[in-house]
Amino acid sequence: MxxxxxxxxxxxxxxxxxxxxxxxxxxxxxxxxxxxxxxxxxxxxxxxxxxxxxxxxxxxxxxxxxxxxxxxxxxxxxxxxxxxxxxSIIDSKSTVDLNSTIGKGVNIMPYAAIFSNAVIETGVLINSFSSVHHDCFIGEFSELSPGSRILGGAKIGRLCSIGANTIILPGINVCDNVKIGAGAVVTKDITTEGIYIGIPAIKK
Structure with missing residues (x-):
């Protein structure tokens, strides 16, 4: 290995x-x-x-x-x-719902949580203390930093970087190639790639 x-x-x-x-x-x-x-x-x-x-x-x-x-x-x-x-490397101290779908090469770190019907695609990194809630989708190779929370039904595109302690509100869609700064709260769909920061998150 x-x-x-x-x-x-x-x-x-x-x-x-x-x-x-x-x-x-x-x-x-x-x-x-x-x-x-x-x-x-x-x-x-x-x-x-x-x-x-x-x-x-x-x-x-x-x-x-x-x-x-x-x-x-x-x-x-x-x-x-x-x-x-x-x-994939999935730490035993993480929680992964049996009804979730986990792709190849996913890293799920200690104390992360994946809930029902979530889909985690190839190569995604789910860092410690982050959570992906019911019916969420995380696109290929995206990274969730520690403490980030992806709430019910939200969808994250490919090659995204979600900052530490960021919150993506329920049902929000984030397109590919987006970076979201630490502590941001995403309240609206993000349809243009770039860097987003703040509460509510806006393009930098």
């Missing part, structure tokens, strides 16, 4: 990874940051894509340890081309 990324979010995933995998099976991958050590939590950090391909011959599983939605999508495509199989 290779975890893409070897800093912030990747390090937070460590306890969740150990629920499912032995240490000996884990590797981190990061070929962007130059100041990394050789190990993170005693787990090797790989920087060479050729080594990734060789590891995939024995174990094709990988997961996303980065938060940025565009980078999550880009690295998923690259690692699938290298022969990888995108895997």
């Amino acid at each position: 290779i975890v893409i990324g070897a800093k912030g979010h990747a390090s937070e995933m460590y306890p969740s990874l150990l629920e499912k995998y032995n240490k000996e099976r884990l590797f981190y991958f990061d070929n962007i940051l130059t100041n990394l050590e050789k190990y993170l939590f005693d787990i090797p950090i790989i920087k060479d894509e050729c080594k990734v391909s060789k590891l995939f011959e024995k174990d094709p599983e990988f997961t996303l340890g980065i938060g940025n939605p565009n980078l999550r999508e880009k690295m998923t495509s690259k690692f699938i081309d290298l022969g990888g199989d995108l895997i």
Whole structure:
């Protein structure tokens, strides 16, 4: 199992990874940051894509340890081309309703909650203490920061970044490629990509 990324979010995933995998099976991958050590939590950090391909011959599983939605999508495509199989990591301390739909490669962090009939698409990151309520939809590779709340029937597009403690009110639609600042409250549909902040949220 290779975890893409070897800093912030990747390090937070460590306890969740150990629920499912032995240490000996884990590797981190990061070929962007130059100041990394050789190990993170005693787990090797790989920087060479050729080594990734060789590891995939024995174990094709990988997961996303980065938060940025565009980078999550880009690295998923690259690692699938290298022969990888995108895997979800769902922490045992999260709550996931049996009637929800969870796509491939989803990260659900401790104390997050997914409620009935929610749909979470491929590569989404649901951070700690965030909640996705009944009949919501979260599009591919979007990121929900800690404490964000997506209320009943709201829909979030692809490649969105929802800031910490943001609230999306019931039934609201947010289009693709939107960033919403921390603590914002979205009271109306967002139909144009961009950055939105404040209460109520307006385009920056």
